[in-house]
Amino acid sequence: xxxxxxxxxxxxxxxxxxxxxxxxxxxxxxxxxxxxxxxxxxxxxxxxxxxxxxxxxxxxxxxxxxxxxxxxxxxxxxxxxxxxxxxxxxxxxxxxxxxxxxxxxxxxxxxxxxxxxxxxxxx
Amino acid sequence: xxxxxxxxxxxxxxxxxxxxxxxxxxxxxxxxxxxxxxxxxxxxxxxxxxxxxxxxxxxxxxxxxxxxxxxxxxxxxxxxxxxxxxxxxxxxxxxxxxxxxxxxxxxxxxxxxxxxxxxxxxxxxxxxxxxxxxxxxxxxxxxxxxxxxxxxxxxxxxxxxxxxxxxxxxxxxxxxxxxxxxxxxxxxxxxxxxxxxxxxxxxxxxxxxxxxxxxxxxxxxxxxxxxxxxxx
Numbered sequence: 001x002x003x004x005x006x007x008x009x010x011x012x013x014x015x016x017x018x019x020x021x022x023x024x025x026x027x028x029x030x031x032x033x034x035x036x037x038x039x040x041x042x043x044x045x046x047x048x049x050x051x052x053x054x055x056x057x058x059x060x061x062x063x064x065x066x067x068x069x070x071x072x073x074x075x076x077x078x079x080x081x082x083x084x085x086x087x088x089x090x091x092x093x094x095x096x097x098x099x100x101x102x103x104x105x106x107x108x109x110x111x112x113x114x115x116x117x118x119x120x121x122x123x
Numbered sequence: 124x125x126x127x128x129x130x131x132x133x134x135x136x137x138x139x140x141x142x143x144x145x146x147x148x149x150x151x152x153x154x155x156x157x158x159x160x161x162x163x164x165x166x167x168x169x170x171x172x173x174x175x176x177x178x179x180x181x182x183x184x185x186x187x188x189x190x191x192x193x194x195x196x197x198x199x200x201x202x203x204x205x206x207x208x209x210x211x212x213x214x215x216x217x218x219x220x221x222x223x224x225x226x227x228x229x230x231x232x233x234x235x236x237x238x239x240x241x242x243x244x245x246x247x248x249x250x251x252x253x254x255x256x257x258x259x260x261x262x263x264x265x266x267x268x269x270x271x272x273x274x275x276x277x278x279x280x281x282x283x284x285x286x287x288x289x290x291x292x293x294x295x296x297x298x299x300x301x302x303x304x305x306x307x308x309x310x311x312x313x314x315x316x317x318x319x320x321x322x323x324x325x326x327x328x329x330x331x332x333x334x335x336x337x338x339x340x341x342x343x344x345x346x347x348x349x350x351x352x353x354x355x
Contacts, residue, residue: 046316049155
């Protein structure tokens with residue numbers, strides 16, 4: 001999963017979202033050790049201080065924890081990961097609805113189109 | 124003491140032209156700073172003063188507490204805008220020269236980077252292309268374990284792939300006790316790597332913020348803001 005950073009928003013906030021996404025999608029599994037700040041910064045081609053700030057925030061939120069000697073780990077609390085997952089899902093849905101309304105669709109239409117699409121994708 | 128570079132009211136005039144006009148600036152260790160501005164805004168003049176190639180008309184610069192001179196050259200690794208290396212020398216000979224010159228030069232690091240960029244240490248400089256010469260020069264500069272790197276247009280002359288490698292090198296060489304100041308026009312390529320940006324306009328600082336402050340406050344990339352501030 002490559003790092004995708006957009007130009008119009010703070011890099012720090014985007015790094016937080018991308019790491020959350022990587023945790024929710026299982027790129028970083030619960031309890032696993034994260035690469036070092038420097039390696040993560042290299043991977044994402046970002047400033048190491050910015051990466052450090054993003055990791056510190058995730059740690060403050062409880063999604064990551066660090067030990068003095070052996071590095072930084074993903075939480076083992078499945079419930080917490082699930083909460084982040086629903087937060088990300090809600091953001092996605094909000095964006096989707098905003099775009100659909102911009103195209104001029106009503107709730108009813110959106111719902112039926114979504115149902116049809118789900119059927120199609122299943123096959 | 125976390126300050127590595129400090130400028131007080133720094134000005135430089137060439138005749139009636141003010142190249143730098145009252146620059147006040149403090150740069151902390153551990154920061155990667157972009158010095159950005161259009162042609163003739165004073166970027167190179169500033170970097171040259173920091174390396175004692177020019178002397179200020181008024182005001183001062185202090186690097187680790189010293190005015191530019193012998194003491195600062197020990198800890199400053201400088202990439203000039205033009206190459207000064209002897210064309211007839213082999214890359215390996217230049218590496219030896221640097222090793223003699225600078226106590227903090229790490230030859231293994233230089234050879235490692237040459238290998239990554241597929242540059243033969245036995246080739247003579249005059250046989251290399253312009254872009255490859257620039258890569259060699261940057262490799263030499265980044266192979267020092269310096270406290271301040273002053274890079275004048277480090278990515279201007281190289282292809283996008285080498286540019287990525289150079290940025291990668293700056294990130295992997297990151298050291299909380301060293302600062303990097305680099306001047307460039309190619310902001311879009313480099314802004315994700317920077318902590319702070321300084322916009323220079325006609326010898327004055329018009330903006331000094333972190334990249335994320337700029338993005339947060341303006342909702343624009345530094346590149347987009349630059350195009351707006353310096354619209355011709």
